[in-house]
Amino acid sequence: MERSQHWYVVASSREIRSEPVAKRRFGATYVLWRNRSGEVICLPDRCPHRGASLSQGALVGGAIQCPYHGFRFDERGACTHIPCQPDKPIPIRMKLEPPEICERDGWVWMWRGQPGGARPSPPTSELYADFVYGEISSEWDAHFVRVLEAQIDYTHVPFVHRSSFGRNMDPKMDIAIETAPGSFRARLVGRPEESFQFIELLYPNVWINRTGDKVQIISAFAPIDEHRCEMYVRFCQRFLTAPWIGRAVAELGAWLSRRIIGEDLPIVAAQLPQAVEETRDVLLASDVTVTTYRKMRRMAFKAYREQAAGDDQRSSNS
Numbered sequence: 001m002e003r004s005q006h007w008y009v010v011a012s013s014r015e016i017r018s019e020p021v022a023k024r025r026f027g028a029t030y031v032l033w034r035n036r037s038g039e040v041i042c043l044p045d046r047c048p049h050r051g052a053s054l055s056q057g058a059l060v061g062g063a064i065q066c067p068y069h070g071f072r073f074d075e076r077g078a079c080t081h082i083p084c085q086p087d088k089p090i091p092i093r094m095k096l097e098p099p100e101i102c103e104r105d106g107w108v109w110m111w112r113g114q115p116g117g118a119r120p121s122p123p124t125s126e127l128y129a130d131f132v133y134g135e136i137s138s139e140w141d142a143h144f145v146r147v148l149e150a151q152i153d154y155t156h157v158p159f160v161h162r163s164s165f166g167r168n169m170d171p172k173m174d175i176a177i178e179t180a181p182g183s184f185r186a187r188l189v190g191r192p193e194e195s196f197q198f199i200e201l202l203y204p205n206v207w208i209n210r211t212g213d214k215v216q217i218i219s220a221f222a223p224i225d226e227h228r229c230e231m232y233v234r235f236c237q238r239f240l241t242a243p244w245i246g247r248a249v250a251e252l253g254a255w256l257s258r259r260i261i262g263e264d265l266p267i268v269a270a271q272l273p274q275a276v277e278e279t280r281d282v283l284l285a286s287d288v289t290v291t292t293y294r295k296m297r298r299m300a301f302k303a304y305r306e307q308a309a310g311d312d313q314r315s316s317n318s
């Protein structure tokens with residue numbers, strides 16, 4: 001999948017515990033776990049010996065032990081033990097290259113840009129503050145951009161969601177958009193909710209639907225490969241502050257959002273072409289959120305290609 005100088009959400013912090021778990025992202029499979037200090041560790045889920053899945057193995061003294069022949073790899077991917085020949089040197093190629101990851105705002109992020117050099121921080125928003133959230137996730141048979149675009153699109157609501165929150169919604173819309181580096185906000189002009197409802201997109205794969213001061217929905221769209229993604233939905237609330245009741249209500253809100261997602265899913269999964277890069281969609285002014293996102297994406301890929309070409313030039317000159 002094409003790269004750009006960005007951090008992508010690849011998992012929710014809640015999913016990563018002390019036991020190894022496999023996640024397929026960007027067409028490759030990774031094993032993740034949380035070490036004794038609480039840090040998230042991520043390695044390719046493929047043993048360099050003969051290709052077994054490390055996520056089927058076990059953690060032994062902080063290292064992951066392959067289920068097939070028991071080779072162990074530390075948190076940086078170095079092989080530390082080969083049981084069948086413990087006294088011989090470990091071959092140089094017997095190692096794993098860990099992807100660069102970090103954790104912020106309850107998400108695990110993966111860097112998809114050039115290795116080394118300066119890094120931006122993962123995108124964040126002031127809207128994250130003070131909310132209790134419940135969370136669900138679901139896999140979609142669709143490119144993550146198609147799924148994300150359905151969430152930032154106002155004009156599908158009176159049709160796809162006509163039996164839920166889009167009932168009686170006027171399909172004629174005037175959408176205002178404000179852009180900022182790495183993000184944008186959009187809202188419906190001239191509607192009663194104009195003063196408090198808006199959507200905020202944090203490039204590349206997080207979306208916040210601010211439905212009011214006390215409730216908002218946050219979604220992230222983790223790419224599995226060119227044809228699938230995993231969507232996370234957080235129902236965030238701050239109208240109930242009592243700890244367990246607040247959390248229970250947030251979890252219920254997240255669970256109820258499955259119905260809304262179920263309305264989008266068959267439409268988005270059937271869109272052609274699946275990969276939005278190939279698309280020849282005929283876009284209108286009412287698609288302004290989609291065109292804004294696609295422009296950000298095109299510019300991100302272009303910047304990456306230019307930087308990569310510059311790096312190649314510098315290394316051939318040196």
Ligand code: FES
Pocket residue numbers: 047048049050051052066067068069070071
């Ligand atoms: S395949 Fe992993 S130790 Fe052999």
Ligand SMILES: [Fe+2]
Pocket residue numbers: 150151156157160161264
């Ligand atoms: Fe929708």
